[in-house]
Amino acid sequence: MTSVDLNADMGESFGPWVMGQDAELLEVITSANVACGMHAGDWDVMAATMARAVETGTGIGAHPGFPDLQGFGRRRMQIAGRSLGNLVAYQLGAAQAMAAAAGGRVRHLKLHGALANICSEDEALARAAYEGALSVDPDIIIMVLAATRQQSAVEALGCRWAGEIFADRAYNDNATLVDRSLPGAVIHDPEFAARRMVEMVKAGAIITESGKHIPTAVDTICLHGDGKTALQIARAVRGALAGADISLEVFPGRTGAF
Structure with missing residues (x-):
């Protein structure tokens, strides 16, 4: 039976503001x-x-982003080299402390928003970010945007990694995400999202807006927790995967080139 992980970005509320x-x-x-x-x-x-x-037995990951509360980390910033690595290490350390206090542990790391997008285009920046994380925990699993420069970076570093595809985002032909400002970039229809995830998992490939298939590691499926239909999409994807005889399991991580 084929298996895949299902992940979501979360913990994005702030004080009394619920997200x-x-x-x-x-x-x-x-x-x-x-x-x-x-x-x-x-x-x-x-x-x-x-x-x-911890209560639900869900795998815990750190989700570091740019220091940009007002823009929700979706505005590009110019931070490079050692400073970028320190930014990621700083946030991973906070996540590790809070997980330990709750009786759990951080097993993976995934970059957020504009930081993730920049690192999907620039291997040197991706490597700097991941080296920051690996300096804190050499065994951490890096979740990458599959088939992008993020993947090239982890393959070169020789660290543990997992390839991620998105249930609620459309793809360009180079495996990057369609800019959120463009029509159709964000997918809100749960049934459509579920169908395309089954198709991609079975194909072992990203399927772009043009219909192009990009073979890649499909270890985990992401949906954005801040989306207005996030919960409906999660339930629809889980149900569709089960109906297609695809089980849900926490990803073990892989090493080396795909």
Whole structure:
């Protein structure tokens, strides 16, 4: 039987401002990417999210982003080299502390928003970011945007990694995500999202807007917890995968080139 992981970005509330349906999502997904306080989230939100993830047996990941609360980490910033690595290491350390306090541990790391997009285009920046994380935990699994420069970086570093595809985002022909400002970039229809995920998992490939197939490692499926239909998409994808005889399991991580 084919298996795949289902992950969601979460822990992105801030003080009294609530973002997403994290508690409900944690009943559906197998891995959680928890915001680390820079693009979203705070210490109380992190603590609550980590504790609930431990209760549900969900794999915990750190989700570092640019220091951009107002822009939700979706505005590009010019941070490079050692400073970028330190930014990622700083946020991973916070996630590790909060997970440990909740009786859990951080097993993976996934970049957020504009930071992820930049690193999907620039291998040197991706490598700098990941080296920051690996300096804290050499065994951490790096979740990458499959078939992008992020994947090239982890393959070169020889670290553990997992290839990610998106249920709620459209793809360009170079495997990067269609810019959010463009029509159709963000997918809100749960049934459409579910059908395309089954198709991609079975094909072992990203299927772009033009219909191009890009063979790649399909280890985990992501949906954005801040999306208005995130919970419905998660449930639809999980149901469609089960109907296609595809089981949900936390990804083990891989090493080397795909």
